[in-house]
Amino acid sequence: MPRALARSNQPVWQQWRLFSAFGVSSARGLGCGALLIGLGLTACGGGESSAPRAPGGAAERVEFWAMGSEGEEVEALLPGFRARNPGIEVRVQRVPWSAAHEKLLTAYVGRTMPDVFQIGNTWVPELVALGAVERLDTLMAGSPAMARDDYFAGVLATNVIGGSLAAVPWYVDTRLLFYRRDLLEEAGITEPPATWQSWFEACKRVREHAARSGKDRYGVFLPLDEWQTPVILALQRGAGLLRDNDSYGDFRSGPMREAVQFYLELFRQGLAPRKAAAQLANLYQEFASGYFAFYVTGPWNLREFAERLPADFRGAWATAPMPEVDGGGPGPGLSVAGGASLAIAASSPRKAAAWKLIEYLSEPAQQVEFYRLSGDLPVRRSAWSSEVLAGDEKTRAFREQLERLRATPQIPEWERIAAKIVYHMERMVRGERDIDGALADLDADVDAILEKRRWMLARGAGAAVPTPPPPLPAAAAPPPPLPAAATPPPPPPLPAAAAPPPPLRAAATTPPPLPALAIEAR
Numbered sequence: 001m002p003r004a005l006a007r008s009n010q011p012v013w014q015q016w017r018l019f020s021a022f023g024v025s026s027a028r029g030l031g032c033g034a035l036l037i038g039l040g041l042t043a044c045g046g047g048e049s050s051a052p053r054a055p056g057g058a059a060e061r062v063e064f065w066a067m068g069s070e071g072e073e074v075e076a077l078l079p080g081f082r083a084r085n086p087g088i089e090v091r092v093q094r095v096p097w098s099a100a101h102e103k104l105l106t107a108y109v110g111r112t113m114p115d116v117f118q119i120g121n122t123w124v125p126e127l128v129a130l131g132a133v134e135r136l137d138t139l140m141a142g143s144p145a146m147a148r149d150d151y152f153a154g155v156l157a158t159n160v161i162g163g164s165l166a167a168v169p170w171y172v173d174t175r176l177l178f179y180r181r182d183l184l185e186e187a188g189i190t191e192p193p194a195t196w197q198s199w200f201e202a203c204k205r206v207r208e209h210a211a212r213s214g215k216d217r218y219g220v221f222l223p224l225d226e227w228q229t230p231v232i233l234a235l236q237r238g239a240g241l242l243r244d245n246d247s248y249g250d251f252r253s254g255p256m257r258e259a260v261q262f263y264l265e266l267f268r269q270g271l272a273p274r275k276a277a278a279q280l281a282n283l284y285q286e287f288a289s290g291y292f293a294f295y296v297t298g299p300w301n302l303r304e305f306a307e308r309l310p311a312d313f314r315g316a317w318a319t320a321p322m323p324e325v326d327g328g329g330p331g332p333g334l335s336v337a338g339g340a341s342l343a344i345a346a347s348s349p350r351k352a353a354a355w356k357l358i359e360y361l362s363e364p365a366q367q368v369e370f371y372r373l374s375g376d377l378p379v380r381r382s383a384w385s386s387e388v389l390a391g392d393e394k395t396r397a398f399r400e401q402l403e404r405l406r407a408t409p410q411i412p413e414w415e416r417i418a419a420k421i422v423y424h425m426e427r428m429v430r431g432e433r434d435i436d437g438a439l440a441d442l443d444a445d446v447d448a449i450l451e452k453r454r455w456m457l458a459r460g461a462g463a464a465v466p467t468p469p470p471p472l473p474a475a476a477a478p479p480p481p482l483p484a485a486a487t488p489p490p491p492p493p494l495p496a497a498a499a500p501p502p503p504l505r506a507a508a509t510t511p512p513p514l515p516a517l518a519i520e521a522r
Helices: 010-022 030-038 070-084 097-109 124-130 137-141 153-157 181-186 196-212 228-237 254-268 283-289 300-308 311-316 351-362 364-374 381-385 393-401 414-429 435-449 451-461
Strands: 060-067 088-095 116-120 168-173 176-180 218-221 292-297 317-320 338-344
Touching: 060 070, 060 097, 060 351, 070 088, 070 351, 070 364, 088 097, 088 351, 097 116, 097 124, 116 351, 124 338, 153 168, 168 351, 168 364, 176 181, 176 393, 181 196, 181 311, 181 317, 196 218, 196 254, 196 292, 218 283, 228 254, 228 292, 228 414, 254 414, 254 435, 283 292, 283 300, 311 317, 317 393, 338 351, 351 364, 364 381, 414 435, 435 451
Parallel strands: 060 088, 060 116, 218 292
Antiparallel strands: 116 338, 168 338, 176 292, 176 317
16 A cells, blocks of 8 residues: 655645645646646546657666565566567666555656556555546557456456556455454364354354363454454445545445444454554464464465464365355455555657567466565466466465456545544453444544545536535434344453554555554453
8 A cells, every 4th residue: 555645745635735635746736736636536647559669779778666566566467578679678667566656656746757666555546636647448458469358357446447457467465354264163163154134143162162172262353453354344245435425424424333233343342452553473284283273364365374384284274255244145255455566657769569578468378476485466367277376275265266356446535534443442452431432433533534626626517516505313223133142242442552554555554653552462
């Protein structure tokens, strides 16, 4: 996930303040920005163009910014590209994820954008709003090697803004269940849970079975510094998260409340510890020791678990798609679409050469090799027929889950909203705020974040923005039936200092520091 733009450079910040609603800036002026928003964030400028040959027939130099470890791994794929395209020289600049967002925005303001660059797919709406990326619909339609229906629809949708393709998915992240198969079997459970009810019951049986042996074991670990699980549950319930053209929060809706109530019940009944990931001494050791049986996480942990856990432990754990809401139908439950994409700068004079690089990196053979090098999952269905992926039982659940993905709201403000979700969910989990009050507070915070979006929508579309509804009474959204069990009060908190969360990958949000809170003792 992108980080906020540092504002220490005052002259640069002055160019950006008209677009402070997005936490970014624009050197294009208010007229273009209002039109962008009013038309559904369709980029100004851009358009298809062919790249001119360098003077004297010299090779064109395509500058490619690749983020994080991908900047190292992609180098291994480029000899094949250079052999096919001797007239194109690719120069890779490796950019750490922690600096990538600021570096891209600074390059945009300074007119020094690379030709091709990697972005977290939640950054796409922001860069489209700036007019910083080239629209790729015509290029993709004219490429026999880039069939749109070969891409998983959920992750492709994260790159389509205002009906136009702004970037091409490079790899996909999503979240599902990692679980201790042996602990479930000890508790008499032979299959991973397929529904919310069976998941809740599995967590309960694991905890009760361990308690009879005098062990302190939780059913599931849901890190309090992550927004993904409550949002996944809400999407499965049919919650929209935002309303009125994404201009107001919709967190007091019935589906959202039902999802949050299920999420909170896992904590209230002692089935999940009230902790952030950074508050565990070592997550991998805790998983191996049996501190928890289920963990909602992503594909990067396939490699981490393989490397950090004992070799003879491989058969003790497995993966499974997200459980579906009860009565939701066959198949896995929805999960969120994350990952990284490749974009072409609208200002690049080498768009044709840049597109050839994207085509090459998108080929199924290169996708498989990139997975072998980096562990990043391919975004194309045809790549999954490779034995490297099809023959690994732990990746099969991801193949199934990739058919059931949903994009988060495609607006530049989403990351700020996600940070508010983390904050208010933690308040509810720790018993500091009741569910109705916290969801009302969340809506109010989100409405404030989206204030300038409403202002720009009204002027760009030439129409008034709807007024917010009055607060809902607590009885307006009755809770769904919960598993039959007594609900003990939360344990008394012990004072402790929360450690700051580690940097998250592109599919995760790094929230601002939370106020000092009491932490549950293990």
